[in-house]
Structure formats: structure tokens, C-alpha cells
Amino acid sequence: MEQLLEIFFSIGIFSLTPGNVGMWVIAFVLFYLAIKKGVEPLLLLPIGFGIFAANFPLTGLTDEGGLFYIFYHYGIETELIPPLIFLGLGAMTDFGPLIANPKTLLLGAAAQVGVYGAFLGALLMGFTINEAATIGIIGGADGPTSIFLSANLAPHMMGAVSVAAYSYMALVPIIIPPIAKALTSAKERAMVMTQMRVVSKTEKIVFPVATSIIIMLLVPKSAPLIAMFMLGNLFMESGVVERLTNTSRNELMNIVTIILGVAVGSTMSAATFLTVKTIGIFGMGVVAFAFATASGVLLAKFMNLFIKNKVNPLIGAAGVSAVPMAARVVHNMGTQANPQNYLMMHAMGPNVAGVIGTAVAAGAFITAIL
Template structure:
């Protein structure tokens, strides 16, 4: 009988807690949203499964020094390898043509980052530490890899919940942004038709990542890991001489690191660290951050129109968040609903890409001040 008892006690059934069961439900919900609703499936599916694995009682997956998932987390996230590799792939997928053709859109990408700093101060008011508040604030950029990178530097305990919040709100772009955009613009403003962008030469596209990398990294050196890899991936794309490297960065490498990223992030969300009132605050602040970033982008576009002879459609300011290309698509959809002749997709891609750069720069500034 003692042997049978020992065998039973060695199983996870008798070590299972209600908190772990609740985390299974949360992980299962993310998997459901990924499969059934199509919400950011490339990330939410492995994150959800990672949550299930992290909350298996007695399983040695996250044991420090020996656990399988711990190794993914330690070498991929703690050593800050995976987020820059994600940026390499994003750079290889990105076309800077709209930004080069209309440099004013860089200002709209920067304006949306005001939401980052407003949320930062809101988080401090809710008694989060300054490093934790910086990670929560960066959710406003709707940039998962940057959120994870900043959390690994300043507040590792916030990585899981902030990453899930960032990717969740990225998936909810089509639901969150349109009401904000419509509330801040008139029907006439949404009907503004913008002229087609000028053609951008190959030489311009080659020089842009080189010059942008040098200037940004000189101004904010701590942004170099993300910005450097982002611009390298773009140079692969635009040079035209390393198609194999560009394709590998966009496909095989991106897919591999996405798997490890999702599992590692999910595995940080154990019941002991996740089940607290602060988690609820993070999701509330994340929603507020995204609304603020959208709103500040639109408002700044309206302010620009006070000084521009050739007016821009203020809707494109909403694309200043880093959710590429979803935010740009939402801008185009809302604009075309107001005016069928409106084709805002490429115009919105300018601030959208600028938002990626702006969020990485904001993260670098937080690291330089708080790191």
C-alpha cells in the first residue's frame, strides 16, 4: 500500500492547485482565440500552450538550469536574442518607401508614442514601480517584441502579462481603433483624398536603412540591438543581392524564433506570478495605452493640417502605432467608408512603419534612463 501511495503522490494530480487550473483556462482561452477567432494565432497559440506547460505541477520544464522551457527562456529572452531576431525578420518584410516618399509621416509615428509616456505616468499613479511602468507604457506601441525586450531588461516579472496584453490589443486593432478615430474626426476630415505618393528609387531605399541606423543609434545607443537588426533586415530586402538571406529572415528564421518566443513568454505565466490584481490593472492600462496612442496620432495629424497647404487625412495618424500592417488596413477601411475614392493604405504605412521605429526608440530611452 505504501508503494501505491508513493506512486500516486508522485503524480501531478495531488499537487494540482486551483490557481494552476485557472491558468489552464486562461491558456485554453488564448488557444481558442487563436484558432477560432484568428487573433494573432502565430503568437497566441504558442503562448497559450506555454501557459499550460508552465502550470503543470511537478513538471521540470521551468526548473532553473535544467528545465527545457527554462533554457528557451534563458537563452532566448534573458540573453536578449529572440526580440532582435524578430526585428531582423520584420525589417526584411518592411517597405520604407511610404516613409521616404512622405517624410512628414515620421512625425505621426513619433506623435503616437505620446501614448507610451502618458500610460507610463498612469501606471506610476497605480503604484507600479518605475521600471514596471515603463514596460506597461510601451504596450501603447502595440509592439510585442519591443515589449518583451524592454521587460527582459527592466522588469522580467512583467514579461508574460505585458506580452499577452500587447499581442491581444494588436489582435483587437479592428475593434478598438475605429471608434476612437471616428470620435476625433469629422465626416469631412475622413473624406480627405491624398495624392498618390511619388516613386522612390532603389538608391533611396538602400541608403535609408544605413542612414537611419547610424542617426538613431547615435541619438539613442540603447536602441541599437532592435534598430540595428531592423535596418539590417531591410537592407537584405532592398539591396537585391541577398535574396536567400532576405527570404530566410522573413520565413524560416522568423517562424523558428516565433515558436520559441511564444512558448517562452507563456512559460513565464505561472499561477504564482500571474494571479494578482496587478494583472487586471495591466490589461486596463494596456487598453488605455492603445486608445491614447491612437488618439494622439490622430490629433497630431489634425494639428499638422493647420500648417499644411496640402492637407493630410487625419485618420493616418492612427497608424502611428506599431501594429504593422493591421493599423494601416484599419485606417484604409475607415477612410474608404467615408469616401469610396479614398485609398489610404500606402499613406498609412508611412506612420505605421515610423511607429515601429518610434516604439523601439522609446524603449531605448527607458533603458538608458532606468537600466
């Protein structure tokens, strides 16, 4: 009889907590955003399902040896997956616009001011230094980098940070325009930039190698991300390993995205997610984004005081590294101000520089804190 009762009570439903159900609701919101609204579906769908499945009692999915534990432990805790994603991103990124107009590198760097602004803000709010750094990196709008840094510094916040980073990335078209508009005049936005010069194949091949040397010497801790990013880029630009290029940006990228999404989602239990801190993370995330946008635009205006070939200050807003979304938003704002104004390629310079900048900022945090 007792055995029968034991079996009866091992049915999951008796162990379900209100917190579990609360997390389901969050998972359902992510499903809705991904499926109905098309918000970052490739990530929010696996993350959402990870949250959903991890919040069933007695499944053992996230216990040591469980399936999600294995995904998380070997994929993220070892910091394996974010660099593999960077490999794929590298194989998709055209650094041409950045090479043609190297001063846009500064605009990508300026956006990292947002990272440090939010870092200070989070410190003031009472987060620990590790947590504050992890929150700050949201301002770089780079998912894999955020996950990489939180695995290093604050694993307990990874779920909230990655959901915040990916949701804000999707909100780029809503967050950037009002800030960029407030800081520029209609005349500035309408400014047409001179046509970019053509970048040779040799330059494109030298770029990833030269950048690796500079960055990995300066900020060694950013090496996992930067090395893979530049390797992927070299695959693509060399033109001799098409199979590796395609695998990096398609199959491999898709495989690790599935494992990454589920693993990140599975870290979100009610106990770690339904806390006041999560609200702080989302709140500071917006601040980080706003700062990043504003500092990019302001630096572009500042640069214009000195340089001959002036830049349209809007492209400074593309320094937040959501590629290519930020550049698209900038392009649309430019066309609105003046239909003859095609900013897309000009905005890609700061945009890809922003990715490098955020990875470097993450490396700098790790060096400074650990």
C-alpha cells in the same frame, strides 16, 4: 511500502493546485481565440500552450535546466529572440511610403505619447517605475519590443504584458475607429491625399543605413532592435541576398516565434499572473492604445495647419505600430467616408515609423531607468 507510497504521490495529480487549473482556463481561452477567432494565432497558440504545459506540477519544465527554462533563459533573458524577430520584420517592411512622405515620421512619433501617457498612469496607480515603463510600451502595440523591454526592466510581468500587447493588437480594428471618428469630421475623413511620388532604389538602400546612424547615435540602447531591423531591411532592399532575406522573414522568423511564444507562455504561473497587477496591466494597456491613437490623429490635424500638402488626419491613427493592421483599419475608414479615398499606402508611412518610434521609446526607457 513507503517507497510505493512515494511513487504513488509523485503522480502529478496530487500536486495540482487550483491556480494551475485557473491558468489552464486562460490557456484554453487563448486556444479558442487563436483557433476559432483567428486572433494572432501564430503567437497566441504557442503562448497558450506554453502557459498550459508550464502549469503542470512536478514536470520541471520551468526549473533550472528544464526545457522551457532553457528557451526562456537563452532566448529571452539574454534578449536574443526579439532582435531576431526584428530582423525578419525588417526584411518584410517597405519604408517607401515613409521615404516618399517623411513628415509621416512625426505621426509615428506622436503615437509614442500614448506610451508615456500610460507610463504616467501606471506610476500613479502605484506600479514601480520599471513596471510602469513596461506597461507603457504596450501602447506602441509592438510585441517583440514589449518583450524586449520587460526582459530588461520587469521580467516578472513579461507574460501579462505580452499577452496584453498581442491581444490589443488584435483589437486594433475595434479600438481605433471610435477614437479616430470622434476626433475627425466626415469631411476630413473623406479627404483624398495626393499620389505618392515613386521612391528610387538608391533611397531605399540608403534609408536603413542612414536611420541606423541617426538612431543608434541618439538612443544607443535601442541598438539591438534597430540594428537588426535595419539589417533585415537592407537585405531586402539591396536585392543581392535573396536567400538571406527569405530566411530572415520565413524560416528564422518562424523558428524563433515558436521558441518565443512557448517561453513567454511558460513565464505565466498562477503566482505571477493571477494577481491584481495583471488587471492593472490590461487596464492601462487600453489607455495606452487610446492615447496613442488620439495623439496621432491630433498631431496630423495640427500639422495640417501649417503644411501645403495636407494629410488625411486618419493616417495619424496608424502611428500605433501594429503593422499592417492599423494601416488597414485606417484605409477602411477612409473608403467608408469616400470610396475614392485609398489611404492604405499613405497610412503605411506612420505605421512603419511607429515601429521605429516604439523601439526608440524602449531604448529611451532603458537608458533613463537602468
